[in-house]
Amino acid sequence: MADKNAFKHVSYLWDEAKASELAGDEVALFIYRSNLLGADLRLTNYGGGNTSVKITDKDPLTGQPTEVMWIKGSGGDIGTLTKSGCAALYIDRLRSLENVYRGIEFEDEMVELFNHSIFDLNSKAPSIDTPLHGFLPFAHIDHLHPDAAIAIAAAKDGKKITEELFGGTIGWVEWQRPGFDLGLKLRACLQENAEKGVALRGIMLGSHGLFTWGDTAYESYVNTLEVIEKCAEYLEANYGKKRPVFGGAKITSLEPAARKEQAAALAPVLRGFCSSYVQMVGHFTDDERVLEFANSNDLARLAPLGTSCPDHFLRTKISPLVLDLAPDADLSDTESLKAKILPAVEAYRAMYTEYYETCKHANSPAMRDPNPVVILYPGVGMFTFAKNKQTSRVAAEFYTNAINVMKGAEAVSEYTSLPRQEAFDIEYWLLEEAKLQRMPKPKPLSGKIALVTGSAGGIGKAIARKFVQEGAVVVLNDINEDRLKSAEAEFEKVFGRDAVATAVLNVTDEASIENAFKASCLAFGGVDIIVNNAGISISKSITDHSIEEWDKLYDILVKGQFMVSKAGVEILRKQGLGGDIVNIVSKNSVVSGPNNAGYGSAKAAQAHMSRLLAAELGGDKIRVNSVNPDAVIADSNIWAGGWAEGRAKAYGITVEELPAYYAKRTLLNEAILPEDIANACFAFVGGLLNKSTGNVLNVDGGVAMGFLR
Structure with missing residues (x-):
């Protein structure tokens, strides 16, 4: 067993007694491992990442043993994953889809074909990450988006850093949108290193995330923690080494109480602007990590670059709106405040519209809401707006992760974001649009x-x-x-x-x-x-x-x-x-x-x-x-304080008779x-x-x- 005290940047949560109760059930151990990984936001975000296990099971059609992969289903969250949220697929059928794969231009058609590999008829829809796990031979696989790893993956010379930091035991695959072809590239990376006599313990995906694995649930769990811990240690050793974090502070934050006063005064104005298409619900945070970034000299350079990890910008939009507003500005005059902020909001909408028009394809979905999701107020904090509270809160968490990534990448190299076209192709991916269209119709008071x-x-x-x-x-x-x-x-x-x-x-x-x-x-x-x-x-x-x-x-x-x-x-x-x-x-x-x-x-x-x-x-x-x-x-409190006694006295009845009395005197003879x-x-x-x-x-x-x- 690993020494849990050896981990300072991630949480070692494995309980051997709990795991022993699950011994012999590899699917249960895979779900247990997944839940532990998802419980630490330093390892992955809500709804982000994917985990899997390969087992031998009995084919219900032939009665013969067959290899089956259980994997988190589309749209799930590993922190709350249950068996009902997984997809189970025949491995041989999934891999045989390579025979009909027509190339990266036809990537999206493969998703429908995943369904021909379904083993468990109660499966959730397989996610786009399914082939990434299927083409790797390991029993247990973790694909996560830890800030510490993405910081290296998003660094200008991240490949070199990864090679040196792990002595060649972590492979590297350049950025590519998740899908069937990326699964083949992961397999090729593993094979190329094996031919050189190198046994990889994981693969870094450029700008994206990390793959790690093990023969057992525990080995995979510890391997994942060790790799991320090493990344985090490396970043920590380099913070402020070549220059102050984010170039140092440009402004000073208000005191906590004053920050909340300013945020409460400003939030309704921002919400009004951000709700011009759809009514939004907001979230505010003055987390110190957010303030360190928002107050910094590097804010003006880094914020417009946008995020690197697809999981981040799918929730936060391509970049935030930064307010040009003094932390202690007088916010009491609503009309003058709106007049000051509106040009910045309109400029953001224009930027987003240009981004869409420049990057769109002939079959792209219509442009979505051009209002910002993330709004930074230097010296005060960060606002996020989305269709419901959970989504706005998660957007704040994701942008905080993006800040962590920028901080780490800048400490060891230079931060690089995804090119705008690549970002657009993720945001307006037809598969993402189909997922949005399948979402339940909003309830009548959604956004209220x-x-x-x-x-x-x-x-x-x-x-x-x-x-x-x-x-x-x-x-x-x-x-x-x-x-x-x-x-x-x-x-x-x-x-x-x-x-x-x-x-x-x-x-x-x-x-x-x-x-x-x-x-x-x-x-x-x-x-x-x-x-x-x-x-x-x-x-x-x-x-x-x-x-x-x-x-x-x-x-x-x-x-x-x-x-x-x-x-x-x-x-x-x-x-x-x-x-x-x-x-x-x-x-x-x-x-x-x-x-x-x-x-x-x-x-x-x-x-x-x-x-x-x-x-x-x-x-x-x-x-x-x-x-x-x-x-x-x-x-009802109305009956407290003598009211019942007073009404009973007025009507000449007892308190106990009041309910029947009130019902009887109504035309419908109903109690309310x-x-x-x-x-x-x-x-x-x-x-x-x-x-x-x-x-x-x-x-x-x-x-x-x-x-x-």
Whole structure:
């Protein structure tokens, strides 16, 4: 067993006890190895790289033993790989495709032929990397994109460095787009070295990545770690040796708190520009590796070169947009800020359009969104924008990897990126386009960001849950921190960490509201949907109702709705994308009843404020609508604080009789649930009512007194 303490630049995660439980099952060991490799982002990126194993299995048609290769399927991630995410192919059939291979001009037609080699009928679609593994004879193979190796692979004299660093035991194959022909070149590299008496332990792919292998899962795992560790050690020994990293710092970063203030102020403006084709969700990072690059003297030279590894630029576009903006610039005037940034965005769009027009082929797909994915703000950090949070976060991770590659290549030689035409041929590869076309249709709220006040429980949580189910990301918030943490854990477990952000929010406190919206801007880039749901209820006769209770009702329900809407509108206007405000009001806003002077009149104020804002904000394409619930009992805070007792007393019944009483008095004889209110909110924001504003939707089971005239 290897000494795990010998690895300082990669994580040795092998657990022999766990591996022993899998002994005898080479496929299980291959998946275990893959998961360990994918758990360390220094070894490969999310969704990047590929791993395989070759085993002998029984042919279900002949009953005879046959060689089978299990390999990560197309679009999978080795860190989360399971057997169901793999493709299994007959090795002899895969290799026999060489007999019908017509040359590199017909490369793409081979992908369909992979399917004729399928062994396991439950296989995922084989990836383009399949022949790269199939033409190598080793039992276990790892193909990864480690920053340390790519830094050498992308260096001007990377081939020479590789030869000297590994004494000729790591081969070299020049850059070529992955596919059948590259598989043949890997085989040729291995054979040419064998003829010289050299037994390779791996092959470096120019500008691309690394192949390593072993006879067992463990041998392959350790070989991979050792090769990458050696690359990383070499880079570390050379950082700053010939010149300062990235030429040294040109500017100094703001302090962390100030960076986040600037990022929160700028993100909605950037998101608005980057969403001119498709609504985007953002991500911000002020990782020190990003700042070291963004603040450097070499930024202006290196950033336009773009990335080298295809896995990087497929997620980040060919190059980033660099903002010419002082770190401590005054960002308070939205219109002047937009005027300053727009020319840079337009220049980027023009650059991308020229790149497309210059490199396109007769059969190239139509030009995609020309807006930047990566935006660097020197002294502050990096913004990334994509169709959802996970993709924008991963884009940031990939560009950070690209920075690591540039840093390493510049330390030992000179960084080289792929030629523009090669990059284009990857980005607009017809196989990549086919993959994009196979992706599921976006959900109605894809690309939308929602902030629902009081969303750690009851109606608010039901609304937030519905929005996430329909594709949105949400900012959960509550005044109760423990309740908020519980809701956050629940949402992350069900929907994943990228679907949710949180903020403690007191709707009566201006600073608290501002912080919640800043959290939304930092987590997702802005906000699109604001639901004013937070509230309380007090049911007392006018003589029993205290002034303090009256003020509390109006502070939370009326002033809170006003303050949250006011702060939200500022962000919506920064984005310039329109948006929705939905106010959870009540049947009590129009129905008179006993013991309800404070609550009912506050709800009436909420209702009319909704109409007033609809009239004011229409020119900004901001829709304002209301939902009028009644008697939402299940999981609702409305019954806390004596409300249930007060209503029961008003109606001359017991608290236990309230649910049946409320249901019976409705025209539909139905109890109202939080999910019913959530559905009503979705009806307003889901896309079918985009030309509707100033409306009220009753969700009360049918209360004739509540019908609006």
